[in-house]
Amino acid sequence: MNLEFPKNFWWGAATSGPQSEGRFNKKHANMFDYWYEIQPEEFYNQVGPDTASNFYNSFREDIALMKEIGLNSIRTSIQWTRLIDDLEAGTVNEDAVRFYNEVIDEFIKNDIRPVINLHHFDLPVELYHRYGGWESKHVVDLYVKFAERCFELFSDRVVDWFTFNEPMVIVEGEYLHQFHYPNLVDGKKAVQVAYNIQLASAKAIARFRELNRNPDGRIGIILNLTPPYPKSDAPEDLAASEFADLWLNQLFMNASTLGEFPEKLAAVLEKDGMLWDASQEELTTIKANTIDYLGVNYYHPHRVQAPAVSPNSLTVDWMPEKYFDEYEMPGRRMNVDKGWEIYPKAIYDIGINIRDNYGNIDWFVSENGMGVSREERYLNEAGVIEDDYRIQFIQEHLYWLNKAMAEGSHCFGYHLWTPIDCWSWKNAYRNRYGFISTNIHTQVKTIKKSGHWIKNVAETNQVTLEDTLIKTIENN
Ligand code: BGP
Numbered sequence: 283m284n285l286e287f288p289k290n291f292w293w294g295a296a297t298s299g300p301q302s303e304g305r306f307n308k309k310h311a312n313m314f315d316y317w318y319e320i321q322p323e324e325f326y327n328q329v330g331p332d333t334a335s336n337f338y339n340s341f342r343e344d345i346a347l348m349k350e351i352g353l354n355s356i357r358t359s360i361q362w363t364r365l366i367d368d369l370e371a372g373t374v375n376e377d378a379v380r381f382y383n384e385v386i387d388e389f390i391k392n393d394i395r396p397v398i399n400l401h402h403f404d405l406p407v408e409l410y411h412r413y414g415g416w417e418s419k420h421v422v423d424l425y426v427k428f429a430e431r432c433f434e435l436f437s438d439r440v441v442d443w444f445t446f447n448e449p450m451v452i453v454e455g456e457y458l459h460q461f462h463y464p465n466l467v468d469g470k471k472a473v474q475v476a477y478n479i480q481l482a483s484a485k486a487i488a489r490f491r492e493l494n495r496n497p498d499g500r501i502g503i504i505l506n507l508t509p510p511y512p513k514s515d516a517p518e519d520l521a522a523s524e525f526a527d528l529w530l531n532q533l534f535m536n537a538s539t540l541g542e543f544p545e546k547l548a549a550v551l552e553k554d555g556m557l558w559d560a561s562q563e564e565l566t567t568i569k570a571n572t573i574d575y576l577g578v579n580y581y582h583p584h585r586v587q588a589p590a591v592s593p594n595s596l597t598v599d600w601m602p603e604k605y606f607d608e609y610e611m612p613g614r615r616m617n618v619d620k621g622w623e624i625y626p627k628a629i630y631d632i633g634i635n636i637r638d639n640y641g642n643i644d645w646f647v648s649e650n651g652m653g654v655s656r657e658e659r660y661l662n663e664a665g666v667i668e669d670d671y672r673i674q675f676i677q678e679h680l681y682w683l684n685k686a687m688a689e690g691s692h693c694f695g696y697h698l699w700t701p702i703d704c705w706s707w708k709n710a711y712r713n714r715y716g717f718i719s720t721n722i723h724t725q726v727k728t729i730k731k732s733g734h735w736i737k738n739v740a741e742t743n744q745v746t747l748e749d750t751l752i753k754t755i756e757n758n
Contacts, residue, residue, distance in 0.1 A: 283746070283747045283749070283752055284744045284745065284746050284747075285680060285681060285684040285744065285745040285746075285747065286684075286743065286744055287680075287684065287687075287743045287744070287745070288694075288743065289743060290694075291694065291695055291696070291743055292354060292355040292395070292646055292694060292695025292696065292697065293352065293353060293354055293355070293695070293696065293736065293739060293740035294353045294354060294355035294356050294357070294394075294395075294397075294695065294696075294697045294698075294701075295348070295353055295356060295357075295697050295698045295699070295700055295701035295716075295717060296356070296357040296358075296397075296648055296649050296697045296698070296699050296700060296701075297337075297356070297357070297358050297699075297700045297701060297702070297704050298358060298359045298399065298402035298403075298404075298447065298704075299358060299359040299360060299361035299364065299402065299404065300312060300314060300315075300331055300334070300359075300361060300402060300403070300404045300705075301331070301334055301335070301402070301700075301704040301705045301706065301707075302334055302335045302337040302344075302358065302702070302704045302705075303334055303335075303337045303338040303361065303364070304331070304332060304333045304334040304335070304336055304337065304338045304339070305331060305332045305333075305334075306338040306339065307338070307364070307377050307378075307381075308361065308363050308364045309363070309364070309366075309367055309375055310362075310363035310364075310366075310369065310406045310407075310408060311363065311406070311407050311408075312361070312362075312363045312403075312404040312405060312406055312407060313403070313404065313405050313407050313410060313415075313456075313462060313463045313464075314331055314403065314404070314462070314463065314707060315330075315331055315332075315363070315407070316407040316463065317462075317463035318330035318331060318332075324708060325708055325710050326708065326709050326710040326711070326712045327710060327711075327712070329705070329710035329711055329722070330710070331705055333722075333725075334704060334705045335702055335703065335704045335705065335720050335722075335725070336725045337702075338381065340725065340727075341384070341385050341388060342388055343727070344701075344702055344727065345385075345388050345389060345392055345394065346392070347701075347702065347718050347727055347729065348392070348394060348701050348702075348718075349392040349393070349394060350729065350737075351717055351718070351729060351733040351734070351736055351737045351740075352736060352737035352738075352739075352740035352741055353394060353701065353717075353736070353740065354393065354394060354395060354740060355394060355395035355396075355397055355442075355695065355697070356389060356394050356395070356396060356397065356697075356701060357397035357398070357399055357444070357577075357648060357697060358385075358396070358397075358398065358399070359398065359399040359400065359401065359402040359404070359447065360382055360398060360399075360400060360432055360436075361378075361404055362400075362401065362404060362405070362406055362425070362428045363404060363406050364378040364381070365378045365379070365382065365428065365431060365432065366406075366427075366428050366431065369406055369408065369409060369424055370424065371427075372424070372427030372428060372430065372431055374431050374435070379435060382435070382436065383435075383436070386398075386436055386439050386440060387439070390439060395441070395442065396439075396440055396442070397442040397443075397444070397697075398432070398436065398440045398442065398443055398444070399443075399444040399445075399446070399447050399504060400425075400428070400429050400432060400443070400444065400445055400446070400486065401425065401445065401446045401447065402447040403447070403448075403451065403452060403455070403462060403707070405421075407463075409421050409424060410463075410464065414471075415456070415475075416452065416456075416475040416478050416479055416482075417471055417474055417475055417478065418478070419478060419481070421478075422478050422481055422482040422485065423485075425482045425486070426482065426485045426486050426489060429445070429486040429489060429490070430489050430493060433489065433490050433493040433494055433495075434493055434495075437490075437493065437494045437495045437496050437499055438495045438496060439496075440496070440499075441496055441498045441499050441500065442499075442500060443490060443499065443500065443501040443502070444501070444502050444503055444504050444577055444648075445482070445483040445486045445487065445501065445502075445503050446479060446482075446483055446503055446504065447504045447579070448504060448505065448506040448579055449476065449479040449480070449483070449503070449505070449534055450476070450505070450506060450530060450533070450534060451506060452475065452479065453472050453475050453476045453479070454472075456475070457469075457471050457472035457475055458472050458601060458602070458603075461707075461708060462707075467599070467601075468599075469556060469599060469600035469601050469602065470556055470600065472602075473551060473556050473557070473558050474558050474559060476533060476534070476558070477543075477558035477559075477560060478558075480533075480534060480537045480538070480543075480568060481564050481567065481568060483503050483538065484537075484567050484568040484570075484571040484572075485567060485571070486501075487501050487571040487572075487573065488567060488570070488571045491571075500574040500575055501573065501574055502538075502573040502574055502575040502576050502577060503534065503538045503573050503576065503577070504576075504577035504578070504579060504648045504649075505531070505534050505535055505538070505576065505577070505578060505579070506578075506579040506580070506581075506649075507531050507535065507578050507579070507580060507632050508530055508531070508580070508581075508582065508583060508584045508628075509527070509531070509583050509584065509628050509631050509632060509635075510523045510526040510527050510530065510531075510583070510584040510585070510586045510606070511523065511583055511584070511585050511586070511611075512585075512586060512587065513585065513586065513587035513588075513609045513611075514587075516588070518587075518588035519586070519587050519588050521588065521605075522586050522587055522588045522589065522605060522606035522607065523586050523606070524546075525547075525550070525602075525605035525606055526584055526586045526605070526606040528544050528546055528547040528550075529547060529602045529605075530584065532544045532547065533547060535640065537568055538572060538573050538576070539572055539573060539576065539640045539641065539643055540572065540640070540641075541568055541569035541570070541571075541572045542568075542569065550605075554600055556600055573643070574644075575643060575644040575645060575646075576636070576640075576643055576644070576645040576646075577645070577646055577647075577648030577649075578632055578636075578645055578646070578647055578648060579647075579648055579649035579650070579699075580628060580629055580632060580647060580649070580650050580679075581622055581649070581650065581651070582622035582623045582624070582625065583623060583625045583628045584608070585608065585609040585610070585611045585614070585623070586606045586607065586608060586609055587606070587607050587608075587609040588606070588607065589603070589604060589605060589606060589607045590607060593605050611623075615758070617652055617653065617654070619653060619654050619655040619712075619713050620652075620653040620654075620713050624652075624675065624678075625758075626675075626678040626679045626681065626682050626755070626758070627682050627758065628682075629647065629650070629679050629682045629683050629686065630682035630683070630685050630686045632686075633645075633682075633683065633686025633687065633689075633691035633693055634686055634689065634691060636691060636692075637686070637689070637690055637691040637692070642690065642691065642692050643692065644692045644693075644694055645691075645692065645693055645694070646693055646694050646695035646696065646697065647679075647683065647693065647695065647696045647697060648697050649697060649698075649699040650676070650679055650696070650697070650698060650699065651672075651675075651698050651699035651700065651715040652671065652672050652675040652715065653706070653709075653712075653713030653714065653715050654669070654671065654672070654713060654714055654715075655712050655713050655714070657669065657714050657719065657730075665728065666728070666729070666730065666731055666734075667719055667728070667730040667731065668730075668731045669730045669731050669732045670731065672730070672732045673731065673732050673735050674751065676696075676698065676732070676736075677745060677747055677751060678751075678754075678755050678758075679696075680696065680745050681745075681747065681752075681755050682755075683696065684745075698715070698716075698717060698736075699715045700715045700716050701716060701717055701718060702716045702717075702718040702719075702720055702727055703715065703716040703718065703719050703720040704716070704720070716730070717729065717730055717732050717733035717736055718730060718733050
């Protein structure tokens with residue numbers, strides 16, 4: 283069976299400034315740079331973001347490899363901590379301007395569409411220490427200054443913009459579940475930070491519409507939509523699933539596409555005394571500045587059940603998880619290295635949800651992928667990593683994506699995380715995701731089997747699936 287994809291479909295991959303460039307010549311440290319400085323033992327093998335995958339120095343060679351495997355679009359991010367010299371005034375650093383100009387020009391010269399994101403978990407740490415970071419509306423305005431500089435400098439050539447990557451991960455990592463510095467557990471702050479980031483996104487969109495220099499220019503947001511699936515049809519499990527969806531997905535999705543936060547969520551937050559501080563003027567800005575299109579990062583589903591303890595009887599501090607518990611579905615398929623369930627059909631459910639509930643807005647898969655450790659296990663005699671598991675993972679997700687598209691969902695592309703193995707936050711280089719491998723000691727980069735495979739897909743806009751694989755897909 284051949285899956286057919288439209289001409290001009292985006293076949294590409296995503297990375298970020300902090301995970302690929304390395305710290306070279308950066309004036310400011312971001313949250314992760316700082317965390318590594320003070321607690322390197324928190325990072326896998328104590329490998330930090332300092333060299334990352336050396337993109338700052340080797341971007342021409344790296345882009346040549348991306349071109350060689352047929353990718354027609356790449357997402358990366360501009361680092362606030364690199365571009366801006368004076369964070370309050372929003373003045374730019376000349377070396378950073380040179381660097382990003384050269385990167386953008388190099389992509390375009392190689393017929394690769396540069397897709398630029400403005401924030402990938404990389405708040406300048408000074409702004410956290412001075413103002414509480416995203417807790418502060420002053421920081422929202424400093425982010426908007428940074429965004430303005432990006433639009434002024436690069437929107438003559440960059441058509442595709444995104445304001446944030448996975449804002450919910452910032453909320454969870456920094457304020458609820460302790461996997462991003464400063465590792466707080468504070469539900470009230472978490473709610474305010476979510477609101478402030480949405481406000482920052484809307485304000486940046488407003489400025490984009492004034493400053494954008496390109497008639498085709500578009501701006502959106504990238505959300506990690508992790509559909510919740512309830513354990514059963516029991517009313518308590520359904521209620522848990524509904525709240526998980528409100529908090530994890532609809533909060534940013536509704537505000538970004540429809541201009542309003544979900545009323546049911548706001549009502550629960552209000553009842554609990556947790557609602558964000560918002561002014562009418564801010565809400566009007568959010569309403570008026572919805573996105574042109576959407577990026578969806580999808581890795582794994584959420585399986586949820588009613589919380590073991592009734593939300594009303596909890597005496598512990600407020601957390602959104604008082605309304606739902608995770609549920610380990612028996613027999614689930616796992617990527618054991620990363621600890622994430624593999625459930626490709628969710629991509630179909632996401633596509634249909636966008637079609638039916640969000641005005642069928644244009645969207646693309648902005649991240650999907652499989653992090654696998656010790657990939658040298660799969661090296662063949664020719665020195666190529668035979669990552670058949672990754673090819674199959676992509677094929678299965680494309681099968682369901684293609685079905686959603688056939689049923690009218692407006693998806694225009696698929697980006698793997700990531701083009702070239704890159705630094706993965708606390709996990710550093712433990713799990714590898716790329717079409718191309720990186721030796722972190724020598725920085726030698728080698729195309730994997732999946733890189734050769736995607737080239738053929740990108741050239742033909744077709745994905746060939748064996749009958750046995752289709753049976754596997756349909757039985758899952
Ligand atoms: C996403 C992030 C990426 C990337 C990816 C893989 O949430 O947007 O930056 O890191 O997850 O996850 P990890 O790096 O934790 O393995």
